[in-house]
Amino acid sequence: MPTPDRTSLAEIVDAGRGIVELGGLSKLTMQAVADRVGVRAPSLYKRVRDRDALLTLVAEASANDLADRLEASDGSLGALAHVYRSFAQRHPEGFRLMFAVDGAEAAMARASVPLLRATSEIVGPDATLDAARLLTAWATGFVNMELSGSFRFDGDIDQAFEYGLERLVAGLRAG
Amino acid sequence: MPTPDRTSLAEIVDAGRGIVELGGLSKLTMQAVADRVGVRAPSLYKRVRDRDALLTLVAEASANDLADRLEASDGSLGALAHVYRSFAQRHPEGFRLMFAVDGAEAAMARASVPLLRATSEIVGPDATLDAARLLTAWATGFVNMELSGSFRFDGDIDQAFEYGLERLVAGLRAG
DNA sequence: ACCTGAACACCGTTCAAGT
DNA sequence: ACCTGAACACCGTTCAAGT
Numbered sequence: 001m002p003t004p005d006r007t008s009l010a011e012i013v014d015a016g017r018g019i020v021e022l023g024g025l026s027k028l029t030m031q032a033v034a035d036r037v038g039v040r041a042p043s044l045y046k047r048v049r050d051r052d053a054l055l056t057l058v059a060e061a062s063a064n065d066l067a068d069r070l071e072a073s074d075g076s077l078g079a080l081a082h083v084y085r086s087f088a089q090r091h092p093e094g095f096r097l098m099f100a101v102d103g104a105e106a107a108m109a110r111a112s113v114p115l116l117r118a119t120s121e122i123v124g125p126d127a128t129l130d131a132a133r134l135l136t137a138w139a140t141g142f143v144n145m146e147l148s149g150s151f152r153f154d155g156d157i158d159q160a161f162e163y164g165l166e167r168l169v170a171g172l173r174a175g
Numbered sequence: 176m177p178t179p180d181r182t183s184l185a186e187i188v189d190a191g192r193g194i195v196e197l198g199g200l201s202k203l204t205m206q207a208v209a210d211r212v213g214v215r216a217p218s219l220y221k222r223v224r225d226r227d228a229l230l231t232l233v234a235e236a237s238a239n240d241l242a243d244r245l246e247a248s249d250g251s252l253g254a255l256a257h258v259y260r261s262f263a264q265r266h267p268e269g270f271r272l273m274f275a276v277d278g279a280e281a282a283m284a285r286a287s288v289p290l291l292r293a294t295s296e297i298v299g300p301d302a303t304l305d306a307a308r309l310l311t312a313w314a315t316g317f318v319n320m321e322l323s324g325s326f327r328f329d330g331d332i333d334q335a336f337e338y339g340l341e342r343l344v345a346g347l348r349a350g
Numbered sequence: 351a352c353c354t355g356a357a358c359a360c361c362g363t364t365c366a367a368g369t
Numbered sequence: 370a371c372c373t374g375a376a377c378a379c380c381g382t383t384c385a386a387g388t
Contacts (some may be wrong), residue, residue: 003352003388030381043353051381079372088207099323108325128339129330133194133320137339141316142308148274150283155304163305171346178369205362217363218372226362303378 007037009047009057016058020093025100028055056103062094063107070114077118081139081165088143096147099140112136122172131172138164182212184232191233195268200275203230207253218288231278237269238282252293256314256340263318275313278302287311297347306347313339 015036020028030051034041048054066087073079088095098104115135120128142161145151151160190211195203209216216273223229241262248254263270273279290310295303317336320326326335 005358007353011192029379031379037243040354041380042355042384045382046352098339099319100327102324103326105327127338130335131342133317133326133330133335134339134342137316138309139316140315141312141314143275144319145308145312150274150280151276151308155308160305160308163302164309167306167309167346167350169345169346170287171342171344174337174345174349175342180371204360215363215373216361217374220363221371258357274370 006043007039007047011037012044012047012054013061015058016054016057017061017094020058020097021091024093025055025097028058030054055097055101057103058094059104060107061098062091062102063098063111065091065094066098067107067111067113068112069159073114075114077122077135077169078165080115080118081135081161084139085143085161088147092147095143099144119172122169123175127175134172135168138168178289182214182218182222186212187219187222187229188236191229192236192269195233195272197269198267200230200272203233205229227276230272230276233269234272234279235282236275237266238273238279238286240266240269241273242282242286242288245286248289250289250293252297252310252344253340255290255293256310256336259314259319260318260336263322267322270318274319294347296316297344298350302350309347310343 012033014026015033019032019036028051030041030044033054035042044054048057068132069083069087070080073083098108112132115132116128119131119135123131142164146157151157187208190208191203194207194211203226205216205219208229209219219229223232241259242264244258245255248258273283287307290307291303294306294310298306317339321332326332
């Protein structure tokens with residue numbers, strides 16, 4: 001006798017995203033997810049292999065979300081950088097998870113397409129990959145340090161971001 | 176009747192560093208540390224408040240280690256960047272922990288002194304902080320992406336690092 | 351076919367009792 | 370003064386038994 005489904009994979013991943021954004025990775029327990037979707041913890045294993053697989057799914061959902069917003073921008077380097085940073089500020093835990101977890105590479109690759117397009121216009125085809133790595137590394141490092149409070153409180157962080165973006169573009173054009 | 180000490184805080188922190196470097200953060204359990212220093216897990220709480228405090232101590236030890244090596248370099252921007260990257264490659268888990276943990280700020284500040292000195296020579300006093308943040312963000316982001324395998328395998332990663340360093344210096348000088 | 355309670359291994363942490 | 374066994378709460382995961 002079949003039982004009607006009491007939840008779904010999408011609902012579970014959504015619950016995971018909500019919990020992690022609310023309380024950080026350590027609050028993302030199978031029990032917490034089960035509570036939120038109205039089921040007992042063992043039932044989750046019907047849809048998800050284990051907690052690690054759930055983390056990967058949450059990271060992938062974040063990466064796809066980010067990719068959508070980057071694609072919806074005007075595609076300029078400045079726009080991409082600002083969308084990237086504001087996504088990280090709005091979804092700090094999902095953003096962190098994208099880099100902390102293995103298996104989200106495909107979704108991350110999607111997010112880098114608009115960047116490759118923008119950099120190739122500035123530096124030409126030969127340096128596109130190196131330039132994109134320079135920009136991603138900077139933006140990712142900057143935002144991660146901002147999120148983790150590494151910047152302390154002295155100085156204007158918005159201004160530091162604009163300064164970095166400006167000097168980077170200058171450096172790329174000088175090449 | 177006093178009992179002779181069977182371990183010490185330094186030994187515990189060292190054990191923590193060894194374990195985390197060997198098997199990642201998830202293997203750094205109180206039990207594993209206790210086993211390594213030859214004591215039962217509850218005894219660790221005589222020297223360390225809890226696991227989080229131990230993580231902070233491990234992160235601080237890493238940051239001080241890094242600061243020592245940066246200070247021992249010739250102080251040029253290129254030397255600092257290469258020392259930074261090679262430290263991360265040799266102690267990937269300790270490096271990650273420095274940014275993942277709260278409370279290691281003082282030790283991290285020590286590590287940034289040589290960088291501030293080098294950048295102020297290039298961009299002058301007004302832009303020193305912004306420029307140092309640009310460089311740290313880039314180097315940290317680059318190395319983290321390298322460690323987490325975000326760069327995939329296409330392209331030459333060493334060359335991408337040199338390219339980034341060169342373009343950054345060009346951008347700073349153009350200011 | 352999905353859901354559950356019960357169970358197991360493991361972990362962080364506390365504490366009374368030992369020396 | 371440090372160390373320990375015992376205990377507790379919590380977590381991930383498995384599985385036989387329910388519907």
